[in-house]
Amino acid sequence: xxxxCSLKKFVAxxxxxxxxxxxxxxxxxxxxxxxxxxxxxxxxxxxxDSTDVYAFVSPGAxxxxxxxxxWIPFEEPAGGPNxxxxxxxxxxxxxVDRDGNGVPDITYEWRFQNAxxxxxxxxxNTGRIDSLTDPDYNYRQTYTVASIDGAGVxxxxxxxxxxPPDNIGPRSTPNYEALAAAGVYPAxxxxxxxxxxxxxxxxxxxxxxxxxxxxxxxxxxxxIPLAVEPGIDTPGGFNIHTTSIRVPMTELAPACxxxxxxxxxxxxxxxxxxxxxxxxxxxxxxxxxxxxxxAFVQVSRLGNPLVNELLVDLARKDAFSASQPTxxxxxxxxxxxxxxxxxIDTLYPAIAVPPPPRNDLVTVFxxxxxxxxxxxxxxxxxxxxxxxxMGIAPTAAICAGNRLGFIGGDNAGFxxxxxxxxxxxxxALRVVAGGYALAPAGFNVFPNNRLGDGVNVNDxxxxxxxxxxxxxxxGYTHTHHPVxxxxxx
Numbered sequence: 001x002x003x004x005c006s007l008k009k010f011v012a013x014x015x016x017x018x019x020x021x022x023x024x025x026x027x028x029x030x031x032x033x034x035x036x037x038x039x040x041x042x043x044x045x046x047x048x049d050s051t052d053v054y055a056f057v058s059p060g061a062x063x064x065x066x067x068x069x070x071w072i073p074f075e076e077p078a079g080g081p082n083x084x085x086x087x088x089x090x091x092x093x094x095x096v097d098r099d100g101n102g103v104p105d106i107t108y109e110w111r112f113q114n115a116x117x118x119x120x121x122x123x124x125n126t127g128r129i130d131s132l133t134d135p136d137y138n139y140r141q142t143y144t145v146a147s148i149d150g151a152g153v154x155x156x157x158x159x160x161x162x163x164p165p166d167n168i169g170p171r172s173t174p175n176y177e178a179l180a181a182a183g184v185y186p187a188x189x190x191x192x193x194x195x196x197x198x199x200x201x202x203x204x205x206x207x208x209x210x211x212x213x214x215x216x217x218x219x220x221x222x223x224i225p226l227a228v229e230p231g232i233d234t235p236g237g238f239n240i241h242t243t244s245i246r247v248p249m250t251e252l253a254p255a256c257x258x259x260x261x262x263x264x265x266x267x268x269x270x271x272x273x274x275x276x277x278x279x280x281x282x283x284x285x286x287x288x289x290x291x292x293x294x295a296f297v298q299v300s301r302l303g304n305p306l307v308n309e310l311l312v313d314l315a316r317k318d319a320f321s322a323s324q325p326t327x328x329x330x331x332x333x334x335x336x337x338x339x340x341x342x343x344i345d346t347l348y349p350a351i352a353v354p355p356p357p358r359n360d361l362v363t364v365f366x367x368x369x370x371x372x373x374x375x376x377x378x379x380x381x382x383x384x385x386x387x388x389x390m391g392i393a394p395t396a397a398i399c400a401g402n403r404l405g406f407i408g409g410d411n412a413g414f415x416x417x418x419x420x421x422x423x424x425x426x427x428a429l430r431v432v433a434g435g436y437a438l439a440p441a442g443f444n445v446f447p448n449n450r451l452g453d454g455v456n457v458n459d460x461x462x463x464x465x466x467x468x469x470x471x472x473x474x475g476y477t478h479t480h481h482p483v484x485x486x487x488x489x
Contacts, residue, residue: 046072047087048275050302052202055271055386055417059394067094068244069273075239078475083124083166086112089292090277092243097270098253100375102325102383107148110243115140125172132162132182145193157187164196169476192246192466197239199460199470204425205453206234213347217454217486223347231454231484239472246466249390262391268375270385272303303386305424310340325383335361340432354434354443373416388417399462407436426452452488
């Protein structure tokens with residue numbers, strides 16, 4: 001690309017009234033988005049906006065895998081009186097593909113119900129919440145967890161579970177950690193489940209990255225230079241809601257031996273999360289205001305972090321999130337010649353990136369890495385999934401692994417699954433720039449292999465036990481946007 005060209009050139013009666021105002025919305029056309037406001041349409045409906053998916057062998061319980069799907073981006077901890085909840089009209093799903101053909105072989109489903117104790121008050125809680133059955137816990141949600149096999153047979157694993165409240169403050173939720181711990185439930189056959197508010201474990205400098213791909217530690221190398229600054233953790237101080245499950249490996253992949261063997265492709269699973277809504281939503285000006293009918297339609301999809309956000313164009317973001325992995329061949333050109341790589345090449349004149357076709361990116365994001373996390377048939381069925389080799393044991397305690405995962409020499413980390421500590425932003429930037437071992441020859445050099453946003457660690461520590469994600473920030477006292485570093489190890 002000729003870098004002398006400008007950036008601009010590159011971006012070449014009441015009853016009658018209610019009846020008259022019934023609005024019916026059909027969702028048969030693609031209506032979807034995912035990640036932190038990643039695609040246009042469901043940025044307008046955050047309760048079904050999936051922010052991140054994680055899949056890792058559970059440290060301390062190495063015959064199990066933890067599957068996490070996070071939802072509702074940028075939850076302001078002080079967001080009362082209407083704090084955050086899941087959508088009771090929706091189905092929240094985590095899907096697992098055992099062989100790489102893009103079809104789920106087992107799916108875990110969460111369905112939520114509102115259980116308001118006193119509708120005559122505006123209060124979320126009417127006093128201190130000391131337990132999940134406390135009458136002062138007014139606006140609560142209960143939920144059911146089920147599994148669905150490849151033939152569509154649905155089995156309820158646990159029902160009538162109460163979700164912990166949001167972390168409000170020292171008067172309302174003074175013993176929040178105990179409340180949250182009470183929200184971890186057994187779900188039979190060695191499973192554990194949790195749903196509720198957590199700290200957002202994703203860390204990234206969104207404010208700079210979406211200001212024309214700014215990386216504060218590299219500000220002086222940008223086409224529009226600024227002073228070098230430490231990165232800022234944009235999601236820091238915000239919370240999310242999670243659906244999490246810890247499952248025995250034997251359930252996820254019955255053909256995988258016990259203990260799991262890294263060289264056995266039967267031990268590699270693909271994971272992604274979706275949300276679904278009824279195909280017809282009816283909105284009225286009378287209670288219950290919104291009702292749903294018809295078959296469920298997928299409205300959110302997320303597997304690998306940042307793929308839809310940084311590699312899929314605006315015209316197809318919503319279509320991607322409404323699509324199935326079996327159709328991901330349609331997006332192959334966007335991976336082979338990613339716009340992000342061209343942007344790096346344009347906006348950072350000192351960086352030369354590998355030219356298309358980027359078959360290495362197809363390997364990382366669509367087929368799996370040979371001898372690491374390639375599935376039985378994924379090489380012949382490219383699809384965007386978060387692939388995890390269950391035979392690669394944890395290399396460290398929870399949240400103590402090498403944050404650069406695979407490209408940092410730690411095969412237990414992203415893109416082999418994804419742990420809470422993995423720095424998906426820096427990994428993705430370096431991979432797209434060619435600064436890693438699988439890239440075409442000559443590009444795994446500085447600065448390509450040192451790119452980063454200067455945010456190298458999350459703002460909250462992990463828990464040592466399931467559900468592992470840190471305690472959410474409370475509404476009474478919290479801060480946003482912690483400052484990171486100018487270093488990019």
